[in-house]
Amino acid sequence: MESRLLRTDRPVGIIGYGAYIPRYRLPAAEVARIWTGGEGETPVTEKAVAGPDEDVVTISIEAARNALARAPHVDPALIRAVWVGSESHPYAVKPTSTILAEAIGATPYVQAGDWEFACKAGTEALQAAIGFVGSGMGRYALAVGADTAQGRPGDALEYTAASGGAAYIVGPAEEALAVVEGSLSYVTDTPDFWRRAYQRYPSHGGRFTGEPAYFKHITEAARALMEALGTSSADYDYAVFHQPNVKFPQTVARQLGFKPEQIGAGLLADRIGNTYAGSALVGLTAVLDQARPGQRILLVSFGSGAGSDALSLRTTEALLERQGRAPTTGDYVARRTVIDYGLYVRFRGKLLV
Amino acid sequence: MSLPSKNWRLRNQRYRLVGEICEKCGTPIFPPRDVCPECEAPAQTPYVFSGRGEVYSYSTVYHPPAGFEKYAPYTVALVRLEEGPMVTAQLTDVAPEEVHIGMPVEMVTRQLQEEGEEGVIAYGYKFRPRMG
Numbered sequence: 404m405e406s407r408l409l410r411t412d413r414p415v416g417i418i419g420y421g422a423y424i425p426r427y428r429l430p431a432a433e434v435a436r437i438w439t440g441g442e443g444e445t446p447v448t449e450k451a452v453a454g455p456d457e458d459v460v461t462i463s464i465e466a467a468r469n470a471l472a473r474a475p476h477v478d479p480a481l482i483r484a485v486w487v488g489s490e491s492h493p494y495a496v497k498p499t500s501t502i503l504a505e506a507i508g509a510t511p512y513v514q515a516g517d518w519e520f521a522c523k524a525g526t527e528a529l530q531a532a533i534g535f536v537g538s539g540m541g542r543y544a545l546a547v548g549a550d551t552a553q554g555r556p557g558d559a560l561e562y563t564a565a566s567g568g569a570a571y572i573v574g575p576a577e578e579a580l581a582v583v584e585g586s587l588s589y590v591t592d593t594p595d596f597w598r599r600a601y602q603r604y605p606s607h608g609g610r611f612t613g614e615p616a617y618f619k620h621i622t623e624a625a626r627a628l629m630e631a632l633g634t635s636s637a638d639y640d641y642a643v644f645h646q647p648n649v650k651f652p653q654t655v656a657r658q659l660g661f662k663p664e665q666i667g668a669g670l671l672a673d674r675i676g677n678t679y680a681g682s683a684l685v686g687l688t689a690v691l692d693q694a695r696p697g698q699r700i701l702l703v704s705f706g707s708g709a710g711s712d713a714l715s716l717r718t719t720e721a722l723l724e725r726q727g728r729a730p731t732t733g734d735y736v737a738r739r740t741v742i743d744y745g746l747y748v749r750f751r752g753k754l755l756v
Numbered sequence: 757m758s759l760p761s762k763n764w765r766l767r768n769q770r771y772r773l774v775g776e777i778c779e780k781c782g783t784p785i786f787p788p789r790d791v792c793p794e795c796e797a798p799a800q801t802p803y804v805f806s807g808r809g810e811v812y813s814y815s816t817v818y819h820p821p822a823g824f825e826k827y828a829p830y831t832v833a834l835v836r837l838e839e840g841p842m843v844t845a846q847l848t849d850v851a852p853e854e855v856h857i858g859m860p861v862e863m864v865t866r867q868l869q870e871e872g873e874e875g876v877i878a879y880g881y882k883f884r885p886r887m888g
């Protein structure tokens with residue numbers, strides 16, 4: 404059988420990584436207070452909310468600067484691709500990636516592009532960067548997943564739709580803090596969630612969101628990758644899954660044979676919500692912040708529409724020296740200012756006058 | 757000059773705090789002006805500032821000019837960069853009452869101004885309380 408793996412011509416890895424999470428937090432209890440009289444369970448405790456001067460461009464810039472700080476030997480002018488995955492690019496036409504490339508000093512001899520695939524746009528950009536470096540087109544590529552996700556006021560998604568992102572510098576394996584052991588994608592046409600052009604808020608297809616979308620794609624992608632690599636859940640020190648809430652990643656981990664202690668480090672949804680294209684990638688930065696050399700990490704994203712990207716990584720000795728060169732994911736999670744629903748409505752431009 | 761063309765021309769200094777350094781006496785210069793303010797030698801060598809500094813003085817804007825309404829109230833500060841130059845910039849991620857003289861800050865790139873719903877978004881440096 405032809406391998407399902409996405410193969411590279413030469414070994415590739417992550418050279419630098421960085422997270423960014425905005426300072427503001429909207430407690431789920433505050434959303435419940437407005438829409439349900441405070442009744443009922445909430446899917447997370449609180450979510451991260453971008454400030455009034457933040458968007459996917461500014462989130463990407465700070466995450467990318469942190470990734471560069473952890474790759475001090477990389478001259479930004481040697482980065483040959485800058486790719487940003489998001490469903491909330493500030494412009495419909497005008498790339499986020501050119502502004503980011505300019506802000507980090509990677510212009511002008513650089514491939515730049517914006518990627519879209521709901522919540523897996525970030526891992527899609529990362530996989531493309533792995534292919535780009537793995538084919539020898541460039542020595543370094545920068546891949547970012549970031550969002551300032553919007554839920555319709557009163558919709559179930561409003562509890563979780565959050566802001567944040569993560570950036571990865573991909574380069575040759577010999578410089579890597581984590582080497583890519585293999586990756587693959589599993590994609591079908593599934594109508595679980597969408598947003599038509601010119602609409603402010605997304606729609607979702609009720610019964611499609613759980614079983615046939617999230618669980619099906621993540622388990623298929625994870626199992627196919629582990630089968631191709633000859634690994635099993637017990638071979639991984641950490642696993643990170645897309646986290647639209649707390650329960651889904653916990654459940655999918657159990658279905659795949661992972662124990663709670665394997666997913667704890669990378670499960671941030673309870674404190675920051677669902678950062679969409681940033682979700683699994685911010686989980687991975689939290690894992691890299693605390694991993695030790697020689698550990699194995701499974702990363703599986705999910706994007707509506709629908710598909711999952713699965714990656715297997717193994718950390719190297721270089722990780723230890725780079726972890727402390729930029730603020731950790733935990734530093735950003737701990738930096739929090741709680742806001743009420745009124746300020747949230749103003750910050751996110753939900754009040755149309 | 758229109759917002760898009762002004763921002764485009766100044767994008768290096770605005771996005772990345774790129775100034776100049778005087779090759780003759782070593783003075784870091786911001787904003788770039790191609791002449792050293794100390795020794796008057798021509799100075800055109802680009803220099804990227806660290807972005808770290810402290811608040812020298814500040815004042816809070818409650819009635820912002822057009823294009824800045826979304827961000828009000830905000831504090832504008834004179835920040836002394838650790839390399840020496842003084843820059844005027846908005847502070848961000850901080851409530852006006854939390855600001856004080858001598859507060860350590862660091863540069864971040866944020867939205868500066870929006871030309872309404874249809875126009876361009878200008879990005880540039882602001883300063884926030886230093887992390888960690």
Ligand SMILES: [Zn+2]
Pocket residue numbers: 778779780781782783792793794795796797
């Ligand atoms: Zn001089």
